[in-house]
Amino acid sequence: MDFLPNKSILKNLIFDLGDVIIPIDLTAPIRNFAMLANLPEDDVRALWMEHNLVGQYETGVIDDEAFRAHVRKMLRERTNESDDWADEVIDTAWNTILLDLPVERVERIKELPSKYRLFLLSNTSPIHIRQVNKVLKGMNQPTLEELFERVFYSYEVQLLKPAPEIYQHVLNEAGLVAEQTAFFDDNAANIKAAAELGIQAVHVQPPLTIIDYLKGI
Incomplete structure (x- = not known):
């Protein structure tokens, strides 16, 4: 498992949505x-x-x-x-x-704002986001927009990961320093692109889940 480097300077966490927070079946x-x-x-x-x-x-x-x-x-x-x-x-x-959303992942993320600024960055569509928020509300959990300080959806910024521009957009808009920011994603290309900008990129891979990668954070 790849642990985060330079945790002592870590101030910001950016999460992907699919297969990080909610499991998905692309097929x-x-x-x-x-x-x-x-x-x-x-x-x-x-x-x-x-x-x-x-x-x-x-x-x-x-x-x-x-x-x-x-x-x-x-x-x-x-x-x-x-x-x-x-x-x-x-x-x-x-x-x-969209598969079943493990509530424990949401609960873990809810523990983090006292220590970090939290953001969401997802290649997604409005139909999917509405459905995820519907599921969250049905679980008596905050919506994505409530869970994170700010959400960045590809259809709103009109960019897709792994384009470097989308990561730079997030850094600029949120006023983040790349080296103080961790990014969690399941896609290797997305991780590589973020890392090339100096972001502490963490590749979330099964059988581990985001909860495992957040241990010690």
């Missing part, structure tokens, strides 16, 4: 849209990549309404099954990426 939306459209998963995956829907949505190029319209149109090219899909059907399939 689930494709699988569910394939079932809804009665198409092979490989066909749906190819269409998804061809149209770059995730990239457009997660950078705010398209909004919720346009995303849903693109999903309907994209799958209609192969089948008529998507014609009458309600917004809720598309949102539900899209949100299957």
Whole structure:
């Protein structure tokens, strides 16, 4: 396990969302849209990549309404099954990426503000954020916006990790010193990019969880 270097100067913690705070299954939306459209998963995956829907949505190029319209149109090219899909059907399939949220991770993060400034940095979409906040409220927990001093969503800043610009944006906007800041993410490319800016980047890898990486912090 990679422990944080220079803990004595650590003042700020930045967390990724997926597979750090909430477990995710990246394959689930494709699988569910394939079932809804009665198409092979490989066909749906190819269409998804061809149209770059995730990239457009997660950078705010398209909004919720346009995303849903693109999903309907994209799958209609192969089948008529998507014609009458309600917004809720598309949102539900899209949100299957989100698995059960372990409340103990939230509880651990809630213990940290007395010692550190806390931030969230996530490549994500509005539909996912609304669902995570709905789950948190159902658990009588604070929303993401309440849990962190500030949240940085890719669709709002119109940048995606691992672009160096997104990390620099967070540092500038929050007034953070890179060397005094730790960043927790499950993606190796994201960790590498953050580290190259001098951020204390920590690669969260199973079977360990964020709780393990926060021990001693």
